[in-house]
Amino acid sequence: MLLLIPGPVQTRPEVRAAMAVDIAPWDDDFRVEHAALRERLLRIAGGTPGEHTVLPVTGAGHAVVEACLRTFVPAGGKVLIPANGTYALRMVRLAREAGRVPVTLEVPDTRPVRAEEVAAALAADPAIGHVGMVYSETGSGIVNDPEAIGAVVRAAGRRLIVDAVSAFGALPFRMDAHPECDALAFTTGKCLEGMPGIGIAVARIDRLTACAGQAGSWVLDLAAIHEYALSNGPGRHRFTPAVQVLRALGVALDFYEQEGGQPARLARYAENARVLYEGVQSLGLTPYLEWRHQGPVIVTVHQPPDPAFTLPGFVAALKARGVLISNFFNTTAPTFRVGCIGTVTPADMRVAVEAMRGALDSLGVRQRAAA
Amino acid sequence: MLLLIPGPVQTRPEVRAAMAVDIAPWDDDFRVEHAALRERLLRIAGGTPGEHTVLPVTGAGHAVVEACLRTFVPAGGKVLIPANGTYALRMVRLAREAGRVPVTLEVPDTRPVRAEEVAAALAADPAIGHVGMVYSETGSGIVNDPEAIGAVVRAAGRRLIVDAVSAFGALPFRMDAHPECDALAFTTGKCLEGMPGIGIAVARIDRLTACAGQAGSWVLDLAAIHEYALSNGPGRHRFTPAVQVLRALGVALDFYEQEGGQPARLARYAENARVLYEGVQSLGLTPYLEWRHQGPVIVTVHQPPDPAFTLPGFVAALKARGVLISNFFNTTAPTFRVGCIGTVTPADMRVAVEAMRGALDSLGVRQRAAA
Numbered sequence: 001m002l003l004l005i006p007g008p009v010q011t012r013p014e015v016r017a018a019m020a021v022d023i024a025p026w027d028d029d030f031r032v033e034h035a036a037l038r039e040r041l042l043r044i045a046g047g048t049p050g051e052h053t054v055l056p057v058t059g060a061g062h063a064v065v066e067a068c069l070r071t072f073v074p075a076g077g078k079v080l081i082p083a084n085g086t087y088a089l090r091m092v093r094l095a096r097e098a099g100r101v102p103v104t105l106e107v108p109d110t111r112p113v114r115a116e117e118v119a120a121a122l123a124a125d126p127a128i129g130h131v132g133m134v135y136s137e138t139g140s141g142i143v144n145d146p147e148a149i150g151a152v153v154r155a156a157g158r159r160l161i162v163d164a165v166s167a168f169g170a171l172p173f174r175m176d177a178h179p180e181c182d183a184l185a186f187t188t189g190k191c192l193e194g195m196p197g198i199g200i201a202v203a204r205i206d207r208l209t210a211c212a213g214q215a216g217s218w219v220l221d222l223a224a225i226h227e228y229a230l231s232n233g234p235g236r237h238r239f240t241p242a243v244q245v246l247r248a249l250g251v252a253l254d255f256y257e258q259e260g261g262q263p264a265r266l267a268r269y270a271e272n273a274r275v276l277y278e279g280v281q282s283l284g285l286t287p288y289l290e291w292r293h294q295g296p297v298i299v300t301v302h303q304p305p306d307p308a309f310t311l312p313g314f315v316a317a318l319k320a321r322g323v324l325i326s327n328f329f330n331t332t333a334p335t336f337r338v339g340c341i342g343t344v345t346p347a348d349m350r351v352a353v354e355a356m357r358g359a360l361d362s363l364g365v366r367q368r369a370a371a
Numbered sequence: 372m373l374l375l376i377p378g379p380v381q382t383r384p385e386v387r388a389a390m391a392v393d394i395a396p397w398d399d400d401f402r403v404e405h406a407a408l409r410e411r412l413l414r415i416a417g418g419t420p421g422e423h424t425v426l427p428v429t430g431a432g433h434a435v436v437e438a439c440l441r442t443f444v445p446a447g448g449k450v451l452i453p454a455n456g457t458y459a460l461r462m463v464r465l466a467r468e469a470g471r472v473p474v475t476l477e478v479p480d481t482r483p484v485r486a487e488e489v490a491a492a493l494a495a496d497p498a499i500g501h502v503g504m505v506y507s508e509t510g511s512g513i514v515n516d517p518e519a520i521g522a523v524v525r526a527a528g529r530r531l532i533v534d535a536v537s538a539f540g541a542l543p544f545r546m547d548a549h550p551e552c553d554a555l556a557f558t559t560g561k562c563l564e565g566m567p568g569i570g571i572a573v574a575r576i577d578r579l580t581a582c583a584g585q586a587g588s589w590v591l592d593l594a595a596i597h598e599y600a601l602s603n604g605p606g607r608h609r610f611t612p613a614v615q616v617l618r619a620l621g622v623a624l625d626f627y628e629q630e631g632g633q634p635a636r637l638a639r640y641a642e643n644a645r646v647l648y649e650g651v652q653s654l655g656l657t658p659y660l661e662w663r664h665q666g667p668v669i670v671t672v673h674q675p676p677d678p679a680f681t682l683p684g685f686v687a688a689l690k691a692r693g694v695l696i697s698n699f700f701n702t703t704a705p706t707f708r709v710g711c712i713g714t715v716t717p718a719d720m721r722v723a724v725e726a727m728r729g730a731l732d733s734l735g736v737r738q739r740a741a742a
Contacts, residue, residue, distance in 0.1 A: 005395050008611060019390035019566075019615060024376050024695055058430045058568060059590065060610035066590045097589040189611065195390075197429060197568050197613025217588060218468040219430065219437045239431035240379060240560065242568025242613045244390060324395055 002323045002348055006138045006166055006298045008189040008196040009342025011252065018251040019195060019244040030243070031235030037250050038234060044253075044262070045184055045202040046174025053208070055201045055225045058242045061165035061187045063220065064199025066094045068161045070215040071222040072130065072182040072207060075099045079130040079161075080121050082113035082149070085139030086330035091132050091163060099216065103128055109140045109332055111293050115148035122156040130159045130182070136167035136297045139330035140288060141337070143295035146173055154180035159207075165199075166190050166297050169256065170265045170341065175202055182207045183222065188245050191265060191297070191341050194252035197242035269296040272340035272349050279353030280338075283360060286370035288335050297341055302370035303334040309365045311336060317359035323352050333370075373694045373719055377509045377537055377669045379560040379567040380713025382623065389622040390566060390615040401614070402606030408621050409605060415624075415633070416555055416573040417545025424579070426572045426596045429612045432536035434591065435556045435570025436503075437465045439532045441586040442593040443501065443553040443578060446470045450501040450532070451492050453484035453520070456510030457701035462503050462534060470587065474499055480511045480703055482664050486519035493527040501530045501553070507538035507668045510701035511659060512708070514666035517544055525551040530578075536570075537561050537668050540627065541636045541712065546573055553578045554593070559616050562636060562668070562712050565623035568613035640667040643711035643720050650724030651709075654731060657741035659706050668712055673741035674705040680736045682707060688730035694723050704741075 003010035023030055038054040045052070057064045069091070073079050077100055081092050084107040095102040105121050107113050113133070122128055131153050136143050146162055153160045160181040164173060168186030175181060183203040189196030201222055208226045215221035219239075228238045259265060273296045277287055280301050288300035303309055314336060315327045329335045338352065360368065374381035394401055409425040416423070428435045440462070444450045448471055452463050455478040466473040476492050478484050484504070493499055502524045507514050517533055524531045531552045535544060539557030546552060554574040560567030572593055579597045586592035590610075599609045630636060644667045648658055651672050659671035674680055685707065686698045700706045709723065731739065 003393055003395060005397075008393065008396070008614065010393055013391075016391040016393065020384075020387040022374055022379065022381055022387065024374060024379070024697075025567075026376075026698060027695060028698065058613070059434065060429055060612065062610045063430070063590045066588065094589050097587065097592070099587060187611075195613075195615060196396075196611050197616065216468065216470060217437065217591070218465050219434045219591065220588070221468070239433045240558075240567050241431065242429070242566075242616060243379060244566060244615075245568065245613060324398060326395075327397060327399065 002344065002352060003342060004323060004325050004339045004344065004352055006337070006339040006341060009193055009339065010344055011193055011195060012255055012343050015194060015248050015252045018248040021244065021247065023243045023247060025237050025240055025243045031233060033250065034246060035235035037246060040253050041200060042202065044169065046176050047202050048176050051205060052175050052202055053205050053226055055203060055222050056241060056246070057199045057201070057220065057225070058197060059199050061185065061199050062090065062094060064185045064187070064201050065091060065163050066098060067220040067222050068183040068185050068201055069095050069100055069132065070098050070217055070220050072159065072161060072211050073100045074214050075216055076101060077130070078103055078125065078128040079132050080105055080118065080128045081132045082107055082118055082144070084111065084113055084142055085109045085134065085137035087138055087163065088134045091134065095132065110289060112142055113144045113149065115145065115152045118149050119152040119156065122152065122158055128158060130161060132161045133163065135162055135164040135171060135173070136295050138166045138298055141295050141298040141300045142289060142293055143171065150178050150180055168192065169262060170269050170296060172262055188249045192249065192252055192256060193343055194249040195245050197245040266296060268345065269340050271346045272344060273299055275346045275349040276338055276340060276353065279349065280356065283353065283357055284368035288331055298337050298339050300331055300335045300337045303336060304365050304368040305371055306365045306367035308363050313363055314359055317362055318355055321355035321358055323355040373715065373723060374713060375694060375696050375710045375715065375723055377708070377710040377712060380564055380710065381715055382564055382566060383626055383714050386565060386619050386623045389619040392615065392618065394614045394618060396608050396611055396614045402604060404621065405617060406606035408617060411624050412571060413573065415540065417547050418573050419547050422576060423546045423573055424576050424597055426574060426593050427612060427617070428570045428572065428591065428596070429568060430570050432556065432558045432570050433461065433465060435558070435572050436462060436534050437469060438591040438593050439554040439556050439572055440466050440471055440503065441469050441588055441591050443530065443532060443582050444471045445585050446587055447472060448501065449474055449496065449499040450503050451476055451489065451499045452503045453478055453489055453515070455482065455484055455513055456480045456505065456508035458509055458534065459505045462505065466503065480513070481660060483513055483515045484520065486516065486523045489520050490523040490527065493523065493529055499529060501532060503532045504534065506533055506535040506542060506544070507666050509537045509669055512666050512669040512671045513660060513664055514542065521549050521551055539563065540633060541640050541667060543633055559620045563620065563623055563627060564714055565620040566616050568616040637667060639716065640711050642717045643715060644670055646717045646720040647709055647711060647724065650720065651727065654724065654728055655739035659702055669708055669710050671702055671706045671708045674707060675736050675739040676742055677736045677738035679734050684734055685730055688733055689726055692726035692729055694726040
């Protein structure tokens with residue numbers, strides 16, 4: 001089965017197999033391994049030892065994003081969230097339920113957020129202390145620009161939190177180039193091509209210290225995780241982690257480095273997305289985004305207007321042809337979504353396009369272009 | 372290596388191997404598997420379909436315990452926590468940082484909490500709405516009595532939350548016999564002999580409905596997890612779980628049922644603890660607890676007063692002999708701790724005792740009895 005979902009992704013057999021072992025997380029050998037893993041992740045995030053640190057939180061991306069919001073935005077504090085998709089709206093909900101005050105900047109889900117929109121919103125409300133942005137919006141496939149948005153946040157003297165859950169490892173970001181950034185959040189099971197189960201924040205140490213005590217949750221407090229590692233050693237965990245996921249991530253990072261790191265991974269995913277985008281067009285389908293806004297993580301496609309098309313029917317017909325895609329969508333208009341990340345190649349994407357051709361033909365879907 | 376730690380435990384090869392596979396959590400096949408897993412866990416917890424439900428939270432035991440406190444104890448609400456060990460004190464911290472008001476009932480860490488102590492504390496403060504109790508206190512190895520404590524909570528018209536993290540699956544508890552119990556919390560990686568990474572709450576549906584909206588966290592809100600499963604189907608997850616851990620748990624439950632379920636597992640662990648307890652005595656060592664208070668999950672032993680003994684030296688000497696124990700302790704007095712849970716047998720415990728004999732001899736530890 002070819003897994004074309006935006007995470008958990010298709011992994012290498014060696015990565016999966018690394019999970020099949022019992023590990024005592026507090027064992028001295030594993031502590032060394034975990035400390036080394038944190039250092040490797042810091043390098044990938046462009047962090048500086050002593051200035052930034054790597055903080056794992058067992059849980060989904062949502063858990064580490066909530067942890068970032070709780071740790072750095074004080075209770076009752078305002079956080080501007082530019083929203084052009086589902087994951088931004090989820091950040092809004094995470095902030096609101098944690099007792100922070102999200103200010104939603106609504107943007108159509110068919111284009112990136114513009115830096116000047118963020119600048120205007122910050123100028124209009126001096127009480128906004130933070131901007132929380134989604135880098136790769138898995139809802140539609142759009143990529144927002146943390147360089148441009150980071151610059152206006154910095155210029156306005158505010159702080160940035162980047163949800164890079166479906167971006168990290170493929171799309172570039174360097175913490176040391178973003179002094180305005182409190183934290184960058186990502187997970188093990190997306191573009192790093194590890195297994196799902198752990199969220200990770202790379203955060204500024206000075207800000208962790210300054211913000212200690214305001215999380216309102218022991219479990220989701222990045223400052224407490226940092227303090228524990230400081231007091232007990234960089235390989236120690238406060239609580240039992242999904243430790244096999246960390247072991248597998250180490251193996252995944254070996255392959256990541258062998259492939260050539262972030263530039264090589266981005267190049268492969270971008271080519272995957274291009275083959276897929278052009279492939280669905282060749283089938284008569286209409287991609288949801290204009291090509292200039294299309295990110296490399298997920299390609300979203302309008303559902304054909306033909307009454308013979310149903311999403312469950314199409315997903316089942318694809319599955320019968322060995323291709324698994326999501327059985328739901330997150331855009332304003334009805335779409336289907338196809339992931340371009342994981343251990344998949346442009347050749348796999350051509351296979352997927354042929355499977356789609358077969359599925360559409362077998363369902364009798366003739367009217368394919370979006371209205 | 373023989374893993375003798377109180378979780379993550381030693382598992383069967385088939386359980387570990389079940390992790391080595393990519394899974395799309397939203398795939399229809401996995402949804403059926405996950406829904407069936409929830410039903411199996413409900414049966415083990417003595418829950419009634421329609422009255423109780425099973426709610427997984429990716430994270431450590433601490434995450435699901437915090438979720439229980441947040442979901443059922445309102446912000447500012449008082450929760451009485453009888454504390455005879457580290458895990459109860461951790462529950463105190465989880466409650467306090469979540470903005471609840473823990474009332475600590477201090478009890479020596481060498482005996483169980485008495486029901487009359489709980490009754491007196493509840494009578495003294497009518498503002499206490501909940502009791503949060505630790506069933507098996509991994510700090511020392513003591514087992515507290517949820518039957519007796521549950522009865523006084525019920526009689527006082529208060530609500531109960533049970534941290535059964537290191538108890539569930541081995542020590543008996545039936546939700547349908549405890550109408551006063553809002554939630555029972557446990558994890559995948561302890562007495563069920565699965566892999567670590569997911570906490571699970573079995574909770575009352577009427578209480579989830581009544582308490583909706585008070586968690587102050589979207590990630591750690593059991594009511595929201597329940598609502599999502601109601602709206603989207605019992606196999607659906609809100610967020611990407613550590614999905615391989617769920618797959619492995621299903622395999623672990625097959626072995627659990629084959630072994631004879633809770634009574635058989637308790638019998639094996641109790642025999643493990645007896646062999647270990649008598650074994651360390653035969654080496655001249657002094658167990659931390661009197662035998663009558665000794666639970667079946669972990670045996671804690673006083674560190675010998677001989678200056679030749681150091682905990683790191685002893686742990687390393689045992690590891691060189693193929694036995695891994697914790698390299699820290701959680702009791703008032705210096706101890707070492709040896710887990711009795713996981714896929715280990717009384718024969719393994721005899722091996723462990725012989726390894727301890729060799730380790731103590733090699734270190735030259737002659738004075739062994741506690742002062």
